[in-house]
Amino acid sequence: xxxxxxxxxxxxxxxxxxxxxxxxxxxxxxxxxxxxxxxxxxxxxxxxxxxxxxxxxxxxxxxxxxxxxxxxxxxxxxxxxxxxxxxxxxxxxxxxxxxxxxxxxxxxxxxxxxxxxxxxxxxxxxxxxxxxxxxxxxxxxxxxxxxxxxxxxxxxxxxxxxxxxxxxxxx
Amino acid sequence: xxxxxxxxxxxxxxxxxxxxxxxxxxxxxxxxxxxxxxxxxxxxxxxxxxxxxxxxxxxxxxxxxxxxxxxxxxxxxxxxxxxxxxxxxxxxxxxxxxxxxxxxxxxxxxxxxxxxxxxxxxxxxxxxxxxxxxxxxxxxxxxxxxxxxxxxxxxxxxxxxxxxxxxxxxx
Numbered sequence: 530x531x532x533x534x535x536x537x538x539x540x541x542x543x544x545x546x547x548x549x550x551x552x553x554x555x556x557x558x559x560x561x562x563x564x565x566x567x568x569x570x571x572x573x574x575x576x577x578x579x580x581x582x583x584x585x586x587x588x589x590x591x592x593x594x595x596x597x598x599x600x601x602x603x604x605x606x607x608x609x610x611x612x613x614x615x616x617x618x619x620x621x622x623x624x625x626x627x628x629x630x631x632x633x634x635x636x637x638x639x640x641x642x643x644x645x646x647x648x649x650x651x652x653x654x655x656x657x658x659x660x661x662x663x664x665x666x667x668x669x670x671x672x673x674x675x676x677x678x679x680x681x682x683x684x685x686x687x688x689x690x691x692x693x694x695x696x697x698x699x700x
Numbered sequence: 701x702x703x704x705x706x707x708x709x710x711x712x713x714x715x716x717x718x719x720x721x722x723x724x725x726x727x728x729x730x731x732x733x734x735x736x737x738x739x740x741x742x743x744x745x746x747x748x749x750x751x752x753x754x755x756x757x758x759x760x761x762x763x764x765x766x767x768x769x770x771x772x773x774x775x776x777x778x779x780x781x782x783x784x785x786x787x788x789x790x791x792x793x794x795x796x797x798x799x800x801x802x803x804x805x806x807x808x809x810x811x812x813x814x815x816x817x818x819x820x821x822x823x824x825x826x827x828x829x830x831x832x833x834x835x836x837x838x839x840x841x842x843x844x845x846x847x848x849x850x851x852x853x854x855x856x857x858x859x860x861x862x863x864x865x866x867x868x869x870x871x
Contacts, residue, residue: 571799574790600775608769608782615783616790619745628742 530684531557533590533626534677535581536669537598537614539573540566543669544581546588547659547677552686554678556659557588559670570609578616585624593621594680596672597630631679636672639679651675701855702728704761704797705848706752707840708769708785710744711737714840715752717759718830718848723857725849727830728759730841741780749787756795764792765851767843768801802850807843810850822846 536543542564546557562580564573585593595618598611621628634644641654652664652671658678665671701721707714713735717728733751735744756764766789769782792799805815812825823835823842829849836842 569793569799570801571789571793574786575793578790578794598779600779604771608771608778611779611782612786612789615745615786618742618783619749619787622740622742622746623749628740630741 530592530681531588531590532677532680533584533588533593533621534673534675534680535593535595535614535617536672536676537595537610537617538669539564539570539577539609539613541667541669542577542581542613542617543667543671543673544584545670545674545677546584546590547674547681549681554659554681556661556674558584559665559674561667561669570612574612574616577613578620581617581620582624585621585626590626592627592629592680592684593617594629594631594676595621596636596676597632599633629680629683631676636675636679639682640675648672701763701852702759702761703848703851704755704759704764704792705844705846705851706764706766706785706788707843707847708766708781708788709840710735710741710748710780710784712838712840713748713752713784713788714838714842714844715755716841716845716848717755717761718845718852720852725830725852727832727845729755730836730845732838732840741783745783745787748784749791752788752791753795756792756797761797763798763800763851763855764788765800765802765847766792767807767847768803770804800851800854802847807846807850810853811846819843 530549532547534545542562545559548555548557564576598614600607618628637646638644641650648668655671655674702719705716713733716730719726719728733748735747769785771778789799808817809815812821819839826842826845
């Protein structure tokens with residue numbers, strides 16, 4: 530199973546693709562989609578739509594997990610982030626993916642053990658869970674991988690190579 | 701020239717297509733795109749994306765004018781409306797349309813003469829300007845036509861059938 534995690538944003542939108550085979554987790558890709566603050570909003574959103582569509586076509590995720598946008602101090606930034614998340618949600622649903630949303634606290638709790646974890650702690654836990662030895666930068670990419678891991682933690686485990694698929698209790 | 705006006709929303713998204721030939725304005729279409737509150741958010745946004753794309757393919761507007769989303773008392777509704785507007789903006793820009801945003805006050809001022817006009821006054825002025833004799837309901841459709849009219853009022857007038865395109869001042 531492939532999960533695309535998204536940390537939505539307009540200037541930097543983090544993405545991370547995590548695969549799960551049995552109990553084994555693997556980071557398939559991580560990065561950011563950037564759009565220029567000097568470009569008009571509608572064209573930035575169209576660029577984001579195009580890039581997210583390209584990621585979905587390349588990695589064919591079964592599920593897309595997106596961090597929920599909460600209202601921050603900067604109202605304009607929150608609205609732009611919300612618009613970016615709307616574009617990502619529409620693109621994922623139109624491509625036939627299951628779409629799930631998680632609050633920042635849910636992501637931190639699932640990955641680092643508590644909702645108050647800071648970005649560095651989240652990044653370290655993400656790398657530890659996936660066996661990544663180099664730093665995950667920019668931090669939006671690590672956040673996106675964390676959203677994918679949070680989603681996988683909520684799903685029932687798949688049966689792995691060492692376990693029988695059929696477990697007969699009555700024959 | 702064709703302008704598609706949009707009053708963004710998730711449960712009801714108003715649309716109105718107005719054409720201008722010379723000085724003549726004509727309502728080509730008006731209505732609402734509805735999505736069900738019982739459907740998951742991502743699928744509602746994907747439905748809206750699909751319907752707006754279909755409107756753009758059908759009417760081939762040169763410009764798409766969208767009412768800017770301001771923060772209302774209900775934060776959740778404002779975020780959903782923002783997400784809907786993001787989807788519309790991305791779809792319009794991806795289709796190659798010029799995209800313009802107007803605040804509710806700008807729309808009311810342009811159409812009804814002052815920013816404090818209520819919805820009924822806006823609806824009556826829209827019908828008066830376009831010679832529509834039947835009520836424009838739901839009101840979201842009238843609002844969307846008003847956004848298109850506001851945009852057209854901001855553009856320089858086109859030369860009409862009765863006027864020469866070339867106006868030579870020095871020969």
